[in-house]
Each structure stands twice: as structure tokens, then as C-alpha cells.
Amino acid sequence: MEHETTKHVVCSICDIGCQLRAEQEDGRVTRILPHDNPLLAPNICFKGVAAPEIHNHPERLRTPLKRVGERGADRWEEISYAQAMDEIAERLSKIIGQHGPESFAVSTSGWNTQTTHSMDRRFMNLIGSPNWTSGVSLCAGNTAAVNRLTYGWFPMPDYLNTQCIVLFGHNPRQHSWTPIYNMIKLAQSKGAKLIVLDPRISDQAEVSDLHLRLRSGTDAAMCLGWLKVIFDEGLYDEEFVRDWCVGFDELKARVDEYPLERVEEITGVDRSLIAEAARLYANADGAVIPWTPITDQQISSTSAIRLHSILRAVTGNLDVPGGESLGGFSHYYRSESELGLHDRLSDTQKAKQRGYAEHPAYTYRVAEMLREPTEKVWGQPYADLVMGCHMANPSDLFRTMATGAPYPIKAFFVLGNNALLSYPNQHQVHRALRAQELIVAHEIFMTPTALLADYVLPGDVFTERNHVADSWSWGTRLTLSEKVVEPPAEASSSFQFWTDLAHRMGLAEHFPWKNLEEIIAHRLSPSDKTWAEWKAEGPMIFQDSEHQKYLRTGFATPSGKVELSSSILGDLGFDPVPYHREGPLPTKDYPYRVFTGVREDPFFQTGQRNIPSLRRKSPVPQLFLHPDDATREGLKDGSWARLETEHGHVIAQISVQTSMKEGHIRVPHGWWYPELRGQEPLAGAFLSSDAVLCSDEPEFLDHEQGIPHFKGFPGRIQPTTQPEALQSDPLSN
Numbered sequence: 001m002e003h004e005t006t007k008h009v010v011c012s013i014c015d016i017g018c019q020l021r022a023e024q025e026d027g028r029v030t031r032i033l034p035h036d037n038p039l040l041a042p043n044i045c046f047k048g049v050a051a052p053e054i055h056n057h058p059e060r061l062r063t064p065l066k067r068v069g070e071r072g073a074d075r076w077e078e079i080s081y082a083q084a085m086d087e088i089a090e091r092l093s094k095i096i097g098q099h100g101p102e103s104f105a106v107s108t109s110g111w112n113t114q115t116t117h118s119m120d121r122r123f124m125n126l127i128g129s130p131n132w133t134s135g136v137s138l139c140a141g142n143t144a145a146v147n148r149l150t151y152g153w154f155p156m157p158d159y160l161n162t163q164c165i166v167l168f169g170h171n172p173r174q175h176s177w178t179p180i181y182n183m184i185k186l187a188q189s190k191g192a193k194l195i196v197l198d199p200r201i202s203d204q205a206e207v208s209d210l211h212l213r214l215r216s217g218t219d220a221a222m223c224l225g226w227l228k229v230i231f232d233e234g235l236y237d238e239e240f241v242r243d244w245c246v247g248f249d250e251l252k253a254r255v256d257e258y259p260l261e262r263v264e265e266i267t268g269v270d271r272s273l274i275a276e277a278a279r280l281y282a283n284a285d286g287a288v289i290p291w292t293p294i295t296d297q298q299i300s301s302t303s304a305i306r307l308h309s310i311l312r313a314v315t316g317n318l319d320v321p322g323g324e325s326l327g328g329f330s331h332y333y334r335s336e337s338e339l340g341l342h343d344r345l346s347d348t349q350k351a352k353q354r355g356y357a358e359h360p361a362y363t364y365r366v367a368e369m370l371r372e373p374t375e376k377v378w379g380q381p382y383a384d385l386v387m388g389c390h391m392a393n394p395s396d397l398f399r400t401m402a403t404g405a406p407y408p409i410k411a412f413f414v415l416g417n418n419a420l421l422s423y424p425n426q427h428q429v430h431r432a433l434r435a436q437e438l439i440v441a442h443e444i445f446m447t448p449t450a451l452l453a454d455y456v457l458p459g460d461v462f463t464e465r466n467h468v469a470d471s472w473s474w475g476t477r478l479t480l481s482e483k484v485v486e487p488p489a490e491a492s493s494s495f496q497f498w499t500d501l502a503h504r505m506g507l508a509e510h511f512p513w514k515n516l517e518e519i520i521a522h523r524l525s526p527s528d529k530t531w532a533e534w535k536a537e538g539p540m541i542f543q544d545s546e547h548q549k550y551l552r553t554g555f556a557t558p559s560g561k562v563e564l565s566s567s568i569l570g571d572l573g574f575d576p577v578p579y580h581r582e583g584p585l586p587t588k589d590y591p592y593r594v595f596t597g598v599r600e601d602p603f604f605q606t607g608q609r610n611i612p613s614l615r616r617k618s619p620v621p622q623l624f625l626h627p628d629d630a631t632r633e634g635l636k637d638g639s640w641a642r643l644e645t646e647h648g649h650v651i652a653q654i655s656v657q658t659s660m661k662e663g664h665i666r667v668p669h670g671w672w673y674p675e676l677r678g679q680e681p682l683a684g685a686f687l688s689s690d691a692v693l694c695s696d697e698p699e700f701l702d703h704e705q706g707i708p709h710f711k712g713f714p715g716r717i718q719p720t721t722q723p724e725a726l727q728s729d730p731l732s733n
């Protein structure tokens with residue numbers, strides 16, 4: 001029997017935002033159920049099912065905490081939310097008064113806090129700080145920003161009508177981005193072909209039609225090889241290229257530098273297989289290259305993302321059924337871009353954004369260059385797609401926080417993000433945090449990052465707030481998520497946090513919405529319906545999609561065309577045409593290509609290591625390696641090893657896997673040990689975290705965005721013993 005109290009919710013444990021239902025009893029969430037439309041969620045992942053366990057967890061933060069000991073010593077005083085906000089406002093005002101508004105930086109997830117509604121950007125723009133960054137700088141946000149360079153928007157694949165799906169590493173599974181996994185399966189059942197490019201025999205590779213086992217970090221070269229075949233064999237859409245693209249000759253000249261022999265040499269994939277895959281993609285009647293984080297996180301990231309966008313365009317797959325749609329803003333909902341008030345930040349302050357000079361691709365510098373065409377085509381000057389289009393570069397930001405150059409940054413707020421472990425060069429991030437005068441963490445659990453804060457404020461969770469999920473302006477579908485139970489009395493939504501801070505800092509007139517219900521009503525005001533009306537009609541709102549809008553409006557680029565050669569990159573002094581740049585290669589001392597990733601089913605990123613039902617499924621971090629490599633290094637399945645780069649080392653358990661590519665090692669992301677809080681510094685944050693290994697020195701950064709090379713950096717491995725601290729059962733206390 002279903003309870004009358006079953007509500008529709010949008011899960012925010014991971015960033016795909018499944019539509020689910022939740023039940024409560026006596027003010028506690030008790031059960032997560034599939035949506036009543038079975039197409040939306042025929043299956044729910046482990047983490048979604050565990051939401052009640054997560055939300056009711058005894059260690060969930062419920063009271064604001066103020067640091068009383070040394071920074072990081074884990075000694076706290078409980079205070080009221082009102083007192084915390086008063087003190088935070090006073091201290092932040094003082095720091096801004098002393099060092100200028102740019103001395104205030106924010107890092108946030110944006111996924112899980114859900115309700116920010118760009119209130120963070122609004123607050124920062126009004127006080128004058130450009131230094132906002134997020135995990136989206138390494139994932140999807142940066143893809144969105146780089147896609148805009150080519151055709152002015154970030155497209156969404158039309159899985160339901162496509163004939164061919166190309167996964168560059170991306171590996172959705174039943175318990176990892178369940179809806180995309182379901183879509184791919186559905187498309188395959190309707191006849192779509194699947195091409196997977198992955199050094200490993202991944203889950204998607206196992207069910208693919210073609211699997212190209214390229215070397216980690218060589219995706220851009222692979223794409224250049226595909227274009228070589230497509231141009232040489234005339235497999236491109238000549239009419240679209242003639243009428244709607246600029247820079248074909250420059251691109252063709254670059255592509256001609258990559259004959260398949262060269263691409264084979266770089267990628268390690270047989271040239272006939274490269275050609276076969278390129279033909280399959282180009283000849284399909286509707287083909288898609290879904291977004292992938294793999295090219296978001298490598299040294300040729302900007303080129304690789306641009307090459308995906310170029311492949312879509314030249315093969316005629318842009319904004320057509322079965323291809324990839326350029327959706328635009330929702331007609332029914334005020335966007336984050338609009339609420340962020342990006343025009344209120346002065347040009348002088350924008351120019352202080354970290355990354356603006358050195359790595360401008362997703363900073364305000366490029367946002368301003370795209371301003372006019374964006375307004376012309378999409379009706380608004382700023383398009384903050386996936387929140388990723390005017391961010392500070394995190395590596396530049398943390399370096400500035402650590403060193404004070406070129407100016408001091410002394411206040412750092414972190415919301416729904418475990419920043420210490422979530423960027424490259426963890427030691428630098430650590431120094432950056434240690435150098436702050438004020439750190440505020442808005443969290444649901446005491447993470448290593450929160451342990452370093454001055455104030456830790458308890459956040460609400462998705463079953464405790466009303467919300468409208470809008471796919472971060474990437475798609476136009478809106479979904480209502482209803483509050484099921486009340487949050488802890490002293491917890492806040494991130495919306496409330498920014499609003500309450502703004503009211504204490506003289507910005508009340510710009511934050512007139514008192515609560516989530518009021519801001520939702522404001523955001524829904526362009527539609528003729530209220531929240532209650534939408535809810536009564538069903539929790540989803542669709543917007544009719546119009547294909548080939550560019551025929552009316554052109555593309556939102558400086559030329560109004562698809563820019564195969566990017567005028568913006570050229571104007572900024574970068575190569576306007578994509579290229580392959582080799583990452584630091586394996587050496588005698590560091591003979592392996594290490595990549596971070598292969599997400600673990602039971603966890604989202606750095607989270608959930610404290611949730612018993614989930615941790616039980618994956619109790620310790622694991623390094624994957626090929627049997628021949630394991631034998632060479634004297635490593636056995638289940639033994640412990642130390643993985644080292646020139647930059648740092650971690651320990652983890654060995655998992656010998658025949659599916660691994662020889663010469664490659666996988667290191668997992670996000671490991672720390674909640675059970676070691678009080679025993680190891682910062683709950684073991686430095687023992688097994690991939691961020692310790694990854695450098696952010698220039699030779700490891702993509703030029704245009706300053707993206708770290710997480711895919712294929714040199715490393716070495718040797719046996720070690722399992723440290724004593726990790727020998728006890730993590731679930732026993």
C-alpha cells in the first residue's frame with residue numbers, strides 16, 4: 001500500500017537528477033520509489049535507494065558549529081544559525097573592507113545544493129567578486145563553455161531517435177547515471193549502433209558494436225583521425241559546411257597533418273578500426289556524441305571538446321532529429337543566467353577573475369566576447385549553461401589563495417563541495433585553505449574540507465525542500481521536486497543562506513524573496529501557471545523543441561556561423577583550430593599512464609563513505625591494473641600498493657583486471673575515511689585521494705581552460721603493507 005504522503009522528488013545525490021518518489025512516516029523519509037511514469041526510472045541506483053539512510057544518518061550535521069580550536073583541530077562550539085550568520089556577515093564585511101571584494105572566493109557543487117538559483121553569483125556580483133568556481137569547472141560546465149565557442153550553445157543528444165551513439169570513455173551503468181544508461185539501452189534496442197572509445201573494456205565497451213582501446217589522454221588525436229577519414233572520403237555535409245560554417249580550409253589543413261598512420265601511433269588503435277568507426281559515425285542517419293567528462297579532464301581538453309562539436313557540425317548532426325539539439329532557455333522559467341546579475345559586476349572586477357589572463361576559455365573574458373551574439377540569438381547576454389560559462393579557474397584560484405599573488409584572497413565559502421579533494425594538487429588546496437581568515441562550509445556531513453572551516457552550517461537535503469529542476473539551462477524540461485519532510489530546525493537551503501547573508505550586508509533590496517516558495521513563484525512567473533497548478537497537472541513541464549533554429553537566427557558566435565576555426569580563441573592568442581597536445585609521457589622512472597575515474601557505483605564523488613549499506617559494497621579504494629603489469633610489479637589481487645607520481649603518493653588495494661589496458665593504472669576519485677576522524681589528520685584525506693597525485697603545474701594543464709590532465713599522467717607502483725589504521729572494519733564504529 002502506498003502512503004498518501006508519497007511525493008515526487010528529484011534526487012540530488014548525483015548530478016543526473018532522477019525523478020523519483022519519496023515516502024515519509026512521522027516526519028522521517030522512509031522509502032524511495034520509482035516515478036509513477038515507468039519510462040523515467042525503471043530502476044533506481046544504490047545511492048538513490050539509500051537516500052533515507054543518508055538523510056536520517058546520525059552523523060548528519062544538524063546544528064551550526066563554530067571553530068574553537070586551531071584550524072582543522074576538530075573542536076567546535078554549537079551556536080544558533082542566527083548567531084552564525086551575524087558573525088559570518090561581520091567577518092566577511094571586514095575582510096572585504098580590508099582587501100577588496102575579490103578577496104572573497106566561493107567553491108560550490110551546484111548539483112546537490114539545488115536551490116542556489118544563482119543567488120551566490122548575484123551576491124558576489126553585487127559585492128564585486130568574480131572569484132566563483134565549482135566542480136563544474138572540471139565536468140560539464142567547461143564542456144558547455146567550450147561548445148559555445150563553436151556554435152553558441154551546448155547541445156543535448158536526441159537518444160530516442162538516433163542511429164549511432166559515440167562514447168568517448170563515458171560509461172553509464174545501472175548504478176551510475178541510471179537515466180543515461182537506460183536511454184542508451186533503449187536506443188540500442190531500436191537499432192542504434194554504439195561506438196566506445198576506452199582504454200579499458202568498460203561496461204559500455206562490452207555491449208558496443210565497435211570498441212577502440214585508445215591510450216589514455218589521446219582523444220583529440222583520435223577525433224582528428226576521424227575527421228581525416230570524413231574529409232578524405234567526402235562523408236561530410238558539404239551544403240551545411242558551405243552555408244553555415246567558417247574556417248573549413250584552416251581546419252582541413254590541420255586535419256591533413258594527422259594521417260591515420262600518425263593517429264595510430266599516438267592512440268595505439270589500428271588505423272583500419274579508426275576508419276571504420278569514423279565511417280559508421282558519419283554515415284549514420286542521426287548520430288550523437290554525448291557529453292563526456294573524459295575530455296573535460298585532459299591536457300588537450302579544449303581541442304577535444306571542440307573536435308566533438310566540430311564532428312557534430314560537419315556531419316550534419318547539429319540541431320536535427322536523431323542528432324543533437326540546441327535547446328535555448330526555457331520559456332517558462334527565469335534562468336540562472338538572468339538571476340545572476342552578471343552585468344552588475346564591473347569590467348575592472350571581471351578582469352580580476354582568476355584565470356582571466358592565463359586560462360580564459362570559461363572565464364568572464366570569453367563570456368563578454370560572446371555577449372552580443374548570445375543576446376541576439378538567445379535573448380539574454382549571459383548564458384551560464386551548466387553554471388560553467390563564467391567561472392574562475394580553480395588552479396589559478398587556489399594558487400592565489402595559497403600565495404597571495406597577485407592579490408590576497410582571505411575568505412572562502414564552500415557549499416556542497418568537498419573542495420580539498422575535488423581539484424588537482426590537493427596540497428596546494430590545503431595550503432590555500434590554511435591561509436584563509438574565514439572559511440564557511442555549508443554541508444550535510446563533516447568532510448575533510450568542513451573540518452578546516454571556521455563555521456560549518458548544516459544544509460538541507462532534497463527531501464526537505466521544494467525545488468524546480470531545470471537541467472541548468474542545458475535542457476528545457478522542468479521538473480518539480482516536493483518537500484517531503486521538514487529540515488532540521490537550524491539547517492538552511494543554500495538559497496536561504498545567501499539571502500540571509502545578503503540581508504545582513506546591505507543587499508536586502510536585491511534579495512526580496514523570503515523563502516524558496518517565493519523565489520520559485522518568481523522564477524515560474526514567465527509561465528501562466530503557479531507551482532500548485534503545475535503540481536496538479538503532473539510534475540513535469542516540457543517545451544516544444546524547434547529544430548534548426550539557426551535558419552532564423554544564425555548561431556550565437558561572433559560570425560553567426562559554426563566556427564570550425566574559432567575567432568575567439570584566435571583573438572585571445574590561442575591556436576584557433578584544434579590540435580593534439582601530448583601529455584607528459586611515461587618515463588623509465590614513472591612507466592605507467594595513470595588515469596583517475598571509473599566512478600564507483602555506491603558513492604557519488606567524495607561522498608557516502610560513511611553510509612554503511614553503500615560502503616559495504618566498496619569498502620576500500622582500489623587501483624586497477626592488467627595481470628601482466630601486476631606480475632611485473634609483484635602485486636597480487638587484494639594486496640596493497642603505493643602509487644606514486646612526481647607530485648605525491650597514495651595507497652590503495654590492488655584489483656587485477658583483464659579488462660585493463662596494459663601500461664595503464666586506474667586510481668579512484670574522492671577517497672577519505674570518515675571512520676578515521678580523530679585518528680588521522682583530516683580524516684585520512686591525504687591517504688588515498690587522487691587529488692594528491694594530480695599536478696596543476698603548467699605542463700599538466702590544458703592551455704585554453706587550464707584544465708588538469710587527469711587522464712594518463714606518468715606514475716609508478718610498488719607493493720606496500722596495508723596501514724594499520726585501515727585494518728579495522730570501517731563499519732564497526
Ligand SMILES: Nc1nc2c(c(=O)[nH]1)N[C@H]1C(S)=C(S)[C@@H](COP(=O)(O)OP(=O)(O)OC[C@H]3O[C@@H](n4cnc5c(=O)[nH]c(N)nc54)[C@H](O)[C@@H]3O)O[C@H]1N2
Nearest residue numbers: 109112135139416417418422423442459461605606669691
Ligand atoms: N581530483 C579530482 N577532482 C575532481 C574529479 C576527479 O575525478 N578527481 N572529478 C570532478 C567531477 S567529474 C565532478 S562532477 C566534481 C564534483 O564535485 P562536487 O559535486 O562538489 O562533489 P564533492 O566534492 O564530492 O562534494 C559534494 C559534497 O556535497 C555534500 N552534499 C550532498 N548533498 C548536499 C546538500 O543537499 N546540501 C549541501 N549543502 N551539501 C550536500 C556532500 O556531503 C559532499 O561533501 O568534482 C570534480 N573534481
Ligand SMILES: Nc1nc2c(c(=O)[nH]1)N[C@H]1C(S)=C(S)[C@@H](COP(=O)(O)OP(=O)(O)OC[C@H]3O[C@@H](n4cnc5c(=O)[nH]c(N)nc54)[C@H](O)[C@@H]3O)O[C@H]1N2
Nearest residue numbers: 169170171176200202216217293597598599601604605711
Ligand atoms: N555511481 C556513480 N555514478 C556517477 C558518479 C559517481 O561518482 N558515482 N559521478 C557522476 C559524474 S559527476 C560523472 S562526471 C560521471 C563520470 O562517469 P563516466 O563518464 O562513466 O567516467 P569514469 O567512470 O570516470 O570513466 C569512464 C571510462 O573512461 C575511461 N578512460 C580513462 N582514460 C581515458 C581517456 O583518456 N580517454 C577515453 N576515451 N577513455 C578513458 C576509463 O577506462 C573508464 O572506463 O559519472 C556520474 N555518475
Ligand code: SF4
Nearest residue numbers: 011014017018045048
Ligand atoms: S542516478 Fe542515483 S544518485 Fe544519481 S540522481 Fe539518480 S537515483 Fe540519485
Ligand SMILES: [Mo]
Nearest residue numbers: 138139140293
Ligand atoms: Mo562529473
